[in-house]
Amino acid sequence: MRYQxxxxxxxxxxxxxxxxxxxxxxxxLTEVAFPIVSYAQVSTxxxxxxxxxxxxxxxxxxxxxxxxxxxxxxxxxxxxKGHYKLLAGQYVNLYPNVxxxxxxxxxxxxxxxxxxxxxxxxxxxxxxxxxxxxxxxxCGDDGQKKPAAQPLLQACxxxxxxxxxxxxxxxxxxxxxxxxxxxxxxxxxxxxxxxGVNLQEFNPQYLCDDxxxxxxxxxxx
Numbered sequence: 001m002r003y004q005x006x007x008x009x010x011x012x013x014x015x016x017x018x019x020x021x022x023x024x025x026x027x028x029l030t031e032v033a034f035p036i037v038s039y040a041q042v043s044t045x046x047x048x049x050x051x052x053x054x055x056x057x058x059x060x061x062x063x064x065x066x067x068x069x070x071x072x073x074x075x076x077x078x079x080x081k082g083h084y085k086l087l088a089g090q091y092v093n094l095y096p097n098v099x100x101x102x103x104x105x106x107x108x109x110x111x112x113x114x115x116x117x118x119x120x121x122x123x124x125x126x127x128x129x130x131x132x133x134x135x136x137x138x139c140g141d142d143g144q145k146k147p148a149a150q151p152l153l154q155a156c157x158x159x160x161x162x163x164x165x166x167x168x169x170x171x172x173x174x175x176x177x178x179x180x181x182x183x184x185x186x187x188x189x190x191x192x193x194x195x196g197v198n199l200q201e202f203n204p205q206y207l208c209d210d211x212x213x214x215x216x217x218x219x220x221x
Contacts (some may be wrong), residue, residue, distance in 0.1 A: 003218055005109035005161045007152055007184070008134075009170035010116060011046055012192025014098050015128065018043045019091035024083040025057045032076050034058055047172040047193045049115040049140045054080050062195065081117075088120045089127040095191065097211040102133045104215055109166075111155040115140035115174070135159055147177035152184055167205075169214055176202040187214050 011017045022042040029036050037057055045056040052064075054077045059065040102110070111134055114121055118139035125131045136158035144150040156163055168179040171192025176199060179186035188204035189211070200207060206217050 002220055003108070003165060003167045003185075005111070005156070005159050005166035006105060006218060007111050007113045007155050007166055007168045009146075009168075009172070009175050009192075010112050010114035010121065010124075012171035013095070013169060013175075013189055014112075014130065015092050015094055015124070017088075017092045017124075018046055018193070020084065020087045020089070021046055021053060023091070024080055024087050025053065027083045028054065028076055028080040029057055031079055032058075032072065035060065043193060044195050047115065047174055047195060049145050050080060050084070050117060051077055084120060089124045092124065092128065094128060095211060101211045101215060102130070104212075105218060108218065109159045109161060110134050111136040111138065111159055113138045113146065113151050113155050113168070113178075115145045117141045146174040147181060149178060149182035152178050152182040156182075156184075167218065171199075173197050173199065173202055176204050179204075187217060189214075 008014055022039045025042060026036040037060065045053050045062055055064045055068065055073060056062055058068055058073065058076055116139060118141055121137065121139050136155050138151045138155045143154065152168060153163065156166055163182055163184045166184055168175060168184050168186040170176065170186065171189045172194060176186050176188055185205045187206040187208055188199040190207065190209050208214055
């Protein structure tokens with residue numbers, strides 16, 4: 001087979017976790033006396049890590065207000081983490097066909113590469129009974145975040161594979177750019193968190209509408 005390993009993004013690819021983050025963000029904004037935001041807004045803001053999500057919440061939009069006081073940002077991030085630690089996984093659901101697809105790919109080495117902090121990611125994978133599917137886990141607080149190449153290359157190293165032997169599966173611009181930066185092929189999924197961009201513009205090798213669509217790509221010879 002062309003590929004021996006698969007790197008999966010988490011939020012927007014394997015799981016729909018926007019509801020947890022939406023609730024945690026609005027609890028945070030209320031505590032720091034900022035206007036609450038809508039679920040639709042939060043759905044377009046996730047994917048770049050907690051710090052960026054909180055800054056977007058404080059800014060009221062995807063573009064960050066550069067005049068936000070750093071003290072306020074730090075307090076809001078710490079507050080969000082406290083709420084999210086209690087909420088993470090309560091309202092999360094797997095996207096359709098994820099369990100079936102992961103089982104069908106049992107012959108491949110698989111890793112999760114996420115911008116989410118490890119303290120939230122590990123319990124979430126355990127709660128959703130996904131941990132056993134993956135050899136390695138690279139989180140946002142392990143080093144650089146996507147779209148940097150480093151987390152993908154770190155996952156390759158943990159799996160004992162070269163970049164040309166793996167493929168990235170994700171749902172966002174950050175996933176595609178990270179794969180390009182690491183010289184790794186990428187499958188972009190259309191159902192996740194796109195932050196309002198057309199993923200095709202970033203030239204993924206493959207574009208899929210359903211999780212099961214990745215299987216024939218991975219099993220091609």
